[in-house]
Amino acid sequence: MKAVHFGAGNIGRGFIGKVLADADVNVTFADVNKPLVDQLSHQQSYNVKVVGSDSHIEKVTRINAVNSNSAALIEQMTYTDLVTTAVGPAILDKIAQTIAQGIEARFKADNLKPLNIIACENMVRGTTHLKQEVFKYLAASYHDLAEDKIGFVDSAVDRIVPPADAANDDPLDVTVETFSEWIVDETQFKGDIPSIEGMETTANLMAFVERKLFTLNTGHIITAYLGALAGYKTVREAIEDPDIRQQVKAAMQQSGAVLIRRYGFDSQLHQSYIDKIIERFANPFLVDDIERVGRQPIRKLGANDRLLKPLLGTLEYNLDNQYLVKGIAAALFYDNPADPQALELQDYLKQHGVRACLIKYTGLGENDAILDNIETTYLALQKQYV
Structure with a gap:
């Protein structure tokens, strides 16, 4: 299974990206921070310090990265199975046009496999908001097909990810708490709901x-x-x-x-x-x-x-x-x-x-x-x- 994840910041790497990678999903991070993207695509791994009653390091692999403004991202979206975001509510509107371009590229390539998009933001019904923005940029001729094949799945997310220590030797390393909760609305998926450890489903989001x-x-x-x-x-x-x-x-x-x-x-x-x-x-x-x-x-x-x-x-x-x-x-x-x-x-x-x-x-x-x-x-x- 492949996923494109918008946002390679601390929350993206320490929470959603890690959950996906730990579940054997091949994750491609998309971000505008060129040095961050270059290092992620070069290393294709990073460390997460998980802290609770004690502290330990977990290595995240199965990852890559592309620039959010590149043709490589549209190519990735053409054949991906899942799109997630952790960019912050203010940035959702800014990535809507890129997501619309990716959806159009899928349809032009005759890829009619269901695609589910999940905005993992500190925002009530953030994915529903994102859908409204995406449809502003999506060609009207594709609206009906998108309603049938593209799932916009709302979620609730909870994990404390503090800012990285400035003295940290590796800028990719991130610290997170042990607790995490990612709950998604099972009624909004298109096709089969992916089985991802760490992602819970509910009909009452x-x-x-x-x-x-x-x-x-x-x-x-x-x-x-x-x-x-x-x-x-x-x-x-x-x-x-x-x-x-x-x-x-x-x-x-x-x-x-x-x-x-x-x-x-x-x-x-x-x-x-x-x-x-x-x-x-x-x-x-x-x-x-x-x-x-x-x-x-x-x-x-x-x-x-x-x-x-x-x-x-x-x-x-x-x-x-x-x-x-x-x-x-x-x-x-x-x-x-x-x-x-x-x-x-x-x-x-x-x-x-x-x-x-x-x-x-x-x-x-x-x-x-x-x-x-x-x-x-x-x-x-x-x-x-x-």
Whole structure:
């Protein structure tokens, strides 16, 4: 089996590319970083440091690489069996035209074998979004054939892959945590679903998308924003503070109550999932900077993202939410001179105040009662930390 994987960065090499290669799939990475592509295509292997209760090295083989803008990539897509991505949500639209060209090349070569495309991004229904973009570039004469032969499969992905150590001798080496989860929507495949160890299938993907968003992402960002207020530099430092740990755990329990009500998750199993995630944050082998986790606060305050969406769920089901409220209030303090969104947020906050800032960036209406709670909590945090 052959796969083309867009994105040869740390997540591409340390997570999806590794899962595929470990399952004996021949992986061709596609990336615009020429030195990275050249080294991958020359070495055709790299090392992954897997860290959990201990640390060990795993070698990844069965890989190659091509430039994303090359004819060689279109040739690879013409006969590949699977396409995956780990490029980041902002880059998906930019690779859509290339994917459309690859699909057209398959059809022109009379290759009518089913092809499945899976966007493995930190994005709800990212592949469905990618499909819409691909069809903008795909010739209209191929639309019906693509609907029949090309599967666009949504997925939920979860693995912490911190930035590489700058002192690392080999730029291809990457560090990842032991835990990984890749869940795909089995209802969206065309042809047979490939059997890949490490890729799980489900008919109810949104339950797992929201489980990850409301638990890992919610807990991660609240740890970062409370940690930043307390002066910590890493997620591990923050979660080892007993007061922050208690508040983060309580926030995840409040978001978890939404999941239990909405999807029928077992409450004890979900509590175990929360406990596992907190221990992942405290992994001594992972250095995850608060500056990295906290970046782009405007996006993370969006109505469908990790802070507001679980809060809205608590309002829908009339559930406790004071710790989720605190996480949102803490986000308003995030200030990073290197982050354009943080600068914009702080500027608007200073000019217009808390309520106007929340209305602009969260989608909450000016008459929503929860605005009072968030503002009161913000003022309490301001008094405590500023």
